[in-house]
Amino acid sequence: MAAVKFNIWRSEGSSGEFREYVTDITEGMVVLDAVHQIQAESANDLAVRWNCKAGKCGSCSAEINGRPRLMCMTRMEDLPKEKPIEIHPMRAFPVIRDLVTDVSVNFRTKKKIKPFKPRKPDAPDGTWRMAQGDIDRVQEFRKCIECFLCQNVCHVLREHNLHEEFAGPRHMVYAAALEMHPLDTEDRREELKDAGGIGYCNITKCCTTVCPEKITITDNAIIPLKERVADKFYDPLLKIFRIFK
Numbered sequence: 001m002a003a004v005k006f007n008i009w010r011s012e013g014s015s016g017e018f019r020e021y022v023t024d025i026t027e028g029m030v031v032l033d034a035v036h037q038i039q040a041e042s043a044n045d046l047a048v049r050w051n052c053k054a055g056k057c058g059s060c061s062a063e064i065n066g067r068p069r070l071m072c073m074t075r076m077e078d079l080p081k082e083k084p085i086e087i088h089p090m091r092a093f094p095v096i097r098d099l100v101t102d103v104s105v106n107f108r109t110k111k112k113i114k115p116f117k118p119r120k121p122d123a124p125d126g127t128w129r130m131a132q133g134d135i136d137r138v139q140e141f142r143k144c145i146e147c148f149l150c151q152n153v154c155h156v157l158r159e160h161n162l163h164e165e166f167a168g169p170r171h172m173v174y175a176a177a178l179e180m181h182p183l184d185t186e187d188r189r190e191e192l193k194d195a196g197g198i199g200y201c202n203i204t205k206c207c208t209t210v211c212p213e214k215i216t217i218t219d220n221a222i223i224p225l226k227e228r229v230a231d232k233f234y235d236p237l238l239k240i241f242r243i244f245k
Helices: 031-041 104-111 132-143 149-153 169-179 189-193 206-210 217-233 236-243
Strands: 002-011 016-025 061-064 067-070 085-088 095-097
Touching: 002 031, 002 095, 016 031, 031 085, 061 149, 067 149, 067 206, 104 169, 132 169, 132 217, 149 169, 149 206, 169 217, 189 217, 206 217
Parallel strands: 002 085
Antiparallel strands: 002 016, 061 067, 061 085
């Protein structure tokens, strides 16, 4: 057992400050355990969002020593103890209180994406025939737990606050899961270009780096969607064809 110092962001609304807390850490503890212990011992009014404590709900997203992570999946033994461990709420979203942020813009954005629209069954028994490779391609995107860490590190959202102009990497993953589904017939390319603002992404891959589910967001979702948009709206041959159509 060892006493460890923490600097935890305390606020109500936009203004706030770091406050120092000390708690004893035992073997096997994760950051969320330490936060709960501090909450029980010396900060009963500390606001923190969490649910499953198993890395599957995405609720406990925060910035730990400046890096966006899930508190329930960050082991204390992996963090340096030479100076206080700093815990800050996600910076891309408005702070409600302490470590809790308002991520509701993500749910509004998701509602704007056209839903799944399946093609008619192509088999006599009323079912579909699909290649296994096409099925496997979209399975990766279904691992998303909506922790919004990828949204948090995206410079378009974090630094420029363009939530209304750019859907962000999480919603590009969602759109890719629909666009690449072997049964889907909907065309979302115009929405991705305009309302989705896919052109804002400059593929720095920061979203891929922080994803706790190891989804290859940039290479497997965003870049293929960019290619589809470019094929439809910027291919010079298709432009000529549309002029004379």
